Amino acid sequence: MKKKKPTVLELARAAREAARILAKASTDAKNGALLVYARKLVKESGPVLKANARDLAAGRKRGLPPAMLDRLRLTPERLEGIAEGLRQIAALPDPVGEVSGMTLRPNGLRVGRMRVPLGVIGIIYESRPNVTCDAAGLCVKSGNAVILRGGSEAINSNSALAVLASESLQEAGLPGQAVQILPTADRRAVMSLLKLNSHVDLIIPRGGKGLIKSVVESSSIPVIMHYEGICHIYVDEDADLEAAARICLNAKVQRPGVCNAMEAMLVHQLAAPAFLERTLPELARAGVEIRGCPKTRRIAPWVNKAARSDWGREFLDLTLAVRVVASMEEAMDHIARYGLGHTEAIITENYERGWRFAAEVDSSSVMVNASTRFADGFQYGLGAEMGISTQKLHARGPMGLEELTCSKWIVFGQGQIRE
């Protein structure tokens, strides 16, 4: 339809305009757009599936590995799953406009905070095309305009999905340009996006270390980072060993390639003999290579020796470092030294140590008697998520709607002046 592809600057200006309108849109209108989008993904999926077929054909030609082709593939079932995610986002409370903590000051001023959208968000990702829809859904619901830039191998799929999003916004009476996609695989387009400080408020890179590092280094816009996770589970002397075994197995093997999988297991020396004798063979049977400290190897001489570099290492596969510790304090020191602040868990029946671990370990998620694999926006009740932030400022842990907003102070007076 368009005669000419817009420049990145034109696109960002249009996003800023759309953001101003979306910021004051009603919850009904935003939910309406999400529900139309969900319907279109199911009922009008023709162009999306065709675009996806083009991407798949190009990917096969380029020799993409089967696992990557599978991640790229959209099917009516997968689109239904994505649509269900959008319906869930529509069902969540709207964070925008919420006023909290309003107090009456001695001089009669009423001072509180109102939650407002951030404005324009740029999302750079290399994951599956469903990120296009999740990100669009979360941004629209939180009143933000979004500029999407997915992997080049999915450019046709992502464009088709973004077109449906824009049409859905327009059907709901909202600006279609609240969801836009960088219409080119040219890397320079990303680079110029990362410099548009007055048009873009936040950049969220989602993908591997290389992508995130390059975005952080190139961006003059604030970036929320999602670096790797090195999750620890500490099995306390008072652990329910049954539960501990079940949880550690789950945290290691259920999906070892993700950031909330366990990478190191710390076991109290009093629990170690019984626990390790039982659990290490179970882990080994599940295909896990175990690398133990000297004390671990005294109990289970058959396990490999842990190298120094195995502590604080993100294996992302079926490898596990195991260390026997003399106390919870030693475990917490180990975590402070080697952890990256993603997710840690304690397994204990001891009330005091459960709370102390939860309070004192400085990670984005700290768990008692649960698998680290639960560190996830869906599991926490946020609906979809924009990833898991490992930074401390603004957003920490799974990012949902609230993390896509900020707050402003609102002050209501009756003519007060400052003396």
Add this chain to the structure above:
Amino acid sequence: MKKKKPTVLELARAAREAARILAKASTDAKNGALLVYARKLVKESGPVLKANARDLAAGRKRGLPPAMLDRLRLTPERLEGIAEGLRQIAALPDPVGEVSGMTLRPNGLRVGRMRVPLGVIGIIYESRPNVTCDAAGLCVKSGNAVILRGGSEAINSNSALAVLASESLQEAGLPGQAVQILPTADRRAVMSLLKLNSHVDLIIPRGGKGLIKSVVESSSIPVIMHYEGICHIYVDEDADLEAAARICLNAKVQRPGVCNAMEAMLVHQLAAPAFLERTLPELARAGVEIRGCPKTRRIAPWVNKAARSDWGREFLDLTLAVRVVASMEEAMDHIARYGLGHTEAIITENYERGWRFAAEVDSSSVMVNASTRFADGFQYGLGAEMGISTQKLHARGPMGLEELTCSKWIVFGQGQIRE
């Protein structure tokens, strides 16, 4: 006492250690340290006043202007004022450990957020020595260790104030190294501090544009910025003109050199004739130079002509840009175009427009019928403040104790695993 000045790295490592202890310190212990500090500032002020005398003598020798010497000067009265600030911080609720939003998930997990300290905060400032005490007080209360670096002209005063802080912490059983000062005026010490990403969690620069710009450009640690403010007041068609005149006069002249003073006044065309005829002479009598748009000058031909560059300009003195607008929408468009998102106000008796302005203007503080001069942590009930952030992420507007913390997710289970 010390044989050798510690390196910046040694100092930062000590801060990290102290931060881990302070993070789990009781509210009583932290308040105790603040109250001891307040007492020492009043009763043991000898070394501080002597150090200050040295700074003042050096400043006179260097030819510092009288206004700057006055800002540098500490007196028993000023120390009592600083001590009162510390007592107020001690009286505020402790943000650390607060758990919010805990929900019970369908699988039985309890998921909530716990407020925790950031860790180690570096503060780089060029203001009066009282910032040393305010920053130390806010950081200790919020469970953070702090590394302070004030202006070189106040180095003796700041060092003496920091020594008292450390002694107070120790008397309360807390690590003295939770408050440290860069012990050198060497600029390279700041530069190396700004690169210690694994030891320092946040940098807060406080001072002029030059300082902030250089910190932002040099730091690889996250920075919270406090750029200038260009505050607008919009006088609505339904304004109480009496209140509007009082507020605009206050916002412009009570202290024109600060970031929450009014820089531009927008007046609805229906209110303009009566309001401007009355208020502009009043502003002029208070010494304000007025620069008006053509419509303003039709009403008051004696005012100067506003240049294009006067819109969106931070005068920081007794100069005011005045524009007549056709509607609140035009005023909000002007603010969106020229404002910097610091503080804006509407003066109106109209219910609908008051709320719309509060909800739609995207600034860190939005006021109805009050002077922009109220944008301040003390006025908002935060006790002291670490400055006013004009960024959107993490902290927006006046920064108090809560802005010096972050949250983590805590999850309590009964052995749950992810299916």
